[in-house]
Amino acid sequence: MAGWYWTNDAHTQVDPILLAEAGVRAGLAADSVQQARWYLSSVPSNWATASTVLALAPGRLDLYADVRDLEQRINESLPVINQMLTELGERLEDYSRWLEMASLIYASAEQEVTVYQQTCALVSRVECSINPGNLTGIVASVPSYIKAMTTGVEGVSVGIDAQHQFRGVFGTNSGSAATASSAAKLAGLWNVAALLCWGASSGVVVQGPRGAAWARLQGSGEGKTIARVHLSGANVELPEGWTHVNHPVSRAWALSAEAVGQDAGAATILRTVTKSISGAIRHAVPLSAAALLQELREVPTLKQQGLIRILRHDAPGREPTWTVLLRGTQQWLPGTSNPQDMQTNLQEVAGQVSDSHIAALLAMELAGIKPGHSVEFVGHSQGGAVALSLAASEEVVERYNVVAVLTAGGPVGATPKTDVQVLALENLADVVPALDGICGSVADGHQVVYFDAGATPGLSDVGAHSLETYVQAAAALDRESTQAMALEQYAFWQEQRVIQMGLVTAGVTTSSMSFAATRVRGSVSVPEPTGGRSK
């Protein structure tokens, strides 16, 4: 019977009550098989007496041979049938238990998603009578609620359920529109809370080894780049729209510090972060989903800034290709400087453009990804949602050749559909992918692989939503995909990805660059662009 993974050949829908009844019936069938076994146990197992007696009758060997032949055949078939009965009885019992467990899975999943949506609805109703004091308290309670669902904190009932009973988030379709609407309202509340606490957002500054860029949301919801500061010094011919600076590093910090709207203290923080921003570092070429997630796992996490790592794959005679690695939520409080936070979570589920989305676009630009270059997006949790929203973004699709998306534990069901080949991994015990209120990513070409880490020997029990769990699952899936028909689409995704990314070319090398994204608040003065005019 089933292994430890399932794939989305279609949208799973079932009535948990019918499934439980089916489990009971399968159990009754197992009982009937057990009854048959009991009946046959009364049949003597050694039939030789009649032939033995006949052998004493002289001259009638014909009678003896007939009976002896039949008794031998009976003696041969009895143990075979008993063995078959034993095996089938066990398999029927397994099947019965599987059905009953599946029933619990679906019932639990429906219940959990309903609870989540009720919470969203509750918070959105509060919006009608905004009280800053209450608002902060209510909004602040949401991250602990969601964290509880992923970590199983005692005292939060849904958290206990999520950790111990929430065995399947797939198969539930509680209405993505309702969830997105609730998330949009919640995102609005979150923004208000941030506004009250920290002031209005002025956009996102992204710093990389070769420059910094700053963008903020426009009224339409799309990001607009406001300034680009090159750090390479005065001898570089700058593209149009870039700002020339004589002392690039210090000016970049100054811009960022100014953008943050704070004093030299902020610059100190940025200087520290800048030191951690790496130039090109050589990596092994990531040829599989597991290798990609291992690369993602190596991206450091910071409280104050969101780190984005971009891999560049070079091969002789062709343009470079790129992998954008996006980590999960780093901050839960509203209005923090790290755009990889709860605000982005809510915006992504609501289908809005988030600061993490904009930061990734800026990082891609700073990395030197040129129009037409082949790009893939890889993300865990929030990073998965951002990855898919980037792949579905018109701005991205028009500018780059997006070839693949890999998400791990991301709430990606509500993301606008894209023609890109998407592979989504979802642990059944992980509630996060269900937070969009829809089953997986169901568009054509989107391959969702659900797995049960808790029931799989070899997958460490490090946490249902942990990236490590997904890394190990992907490694196991890589091994299985060479043989299992059910993973044909998984293997196809891997094959298409390495071909389109040019990773099977001789002499291909991979290097990485890291970028730090900071959400800025307060007014900002921007230097005039000097790019395109002089050195």
Next chain:
Amino acid sequence: MASSIQETLFWGFAAIDEDSMAEAAAAVQSLEDARWTLMASRVEWSGAAAHQAEEALNELGCRLVELRESAEELARLLELRASAVETAKAELW
């Protein structure tokens, strides 16, 4: 000509044969019940897990049919043997 001892032994076989044939027939019936009960557990659903469940259900159903046929074959062998013993008795006495 058979001895009286043989005749006594053969009369004893009749009871054993009758019981065994009845047990084998009951086993066949139980297996048939199991198959019908299992088939009644078929659920209308769709999706990947449903596909796996359907495959498992069909395979279990096939195995049950195989098993029932084996049990029927056993019952038939028991019946043939009983008939062969009866033939021997008639020939000898």
